Amino acid sequence: MTKDLEKQLEKKGVYFTHLVKELITTLVKAKRPLSIEEILAKFNRKKFNPHHSSLYRQLFRLSALDMVEESLFSDGIKRYCFIYERNHHHHFECNKCGYLENVPMKKCEDITIKVSKKLKKVGHTITSHSFTLKGLCSKCTCI
Ligand SMILES: [Zn+2]
Ligand SMILES: [Zn+2]
Ligand SMILES: [Zn+2]
Structure with missing residues (x-):
């Protein structure tokens, strides 16, 4: 620390x-x-x-x-x-067993600024974002 x-x-x-x-x-x-x-x-x-x-x-x-x-x-x-x-990340979640993992992602700012601007036009205020990537984890893929 x-x-x-x-x-x-x-x-x-x-x-x-x-x-x-x-x-x-x-x-x-x-x-x-x-x-x-x-x-x-x-x-x-x-x-x-x-x-x-x-x-x-x-x-x-x-x-x-x-x-x-x-x-x-x-x-x-x-x-x-x-x-x-430096800990900004998104999540990966397995649809089958619920396995979770953090997915470090540092380059998402450009996209979110763009989308936030669009949302601002209709009056929304964006303070943060989170994405979840879903699929099958390595264990569930093998079964
Ligand atoms: Zn799984
Ligand atoms: Zn998280
Ligand atoms: Zn992000």
Whole structure:
């Protein structure tokens, strides 16, 4: 974890507590969206057992600061990703088993600016975007 990120967070009023540090590290390392249950399971494996509500509060806070993205998937479960700075990405979702993977994508700005301008003409305001690429994962393709 970079000192830079720590500074950025503190500027926004988020203290770099053990929970915040573990949360961000876990989300970055996973390379896929994680649900609250999945985050807690990963914490438990490290013998770290924060309160459910504290985790929820930090996720909510980091989402409000555009550092964490919350997405709803086909199984009806909300999952979270770290999206700050170089972590912009889209998702791949397997139609069959629900496998999820983050797809890093840095060149989508041009397209989204173009589309956002069109939408602005009819009065909509675009603040973010998310794409899901769907198909079959490598395991399901082989069956
Ligand atoms: Zn994501
Ligand atoms: Zn699959
Ligand atoms: Zn994008």
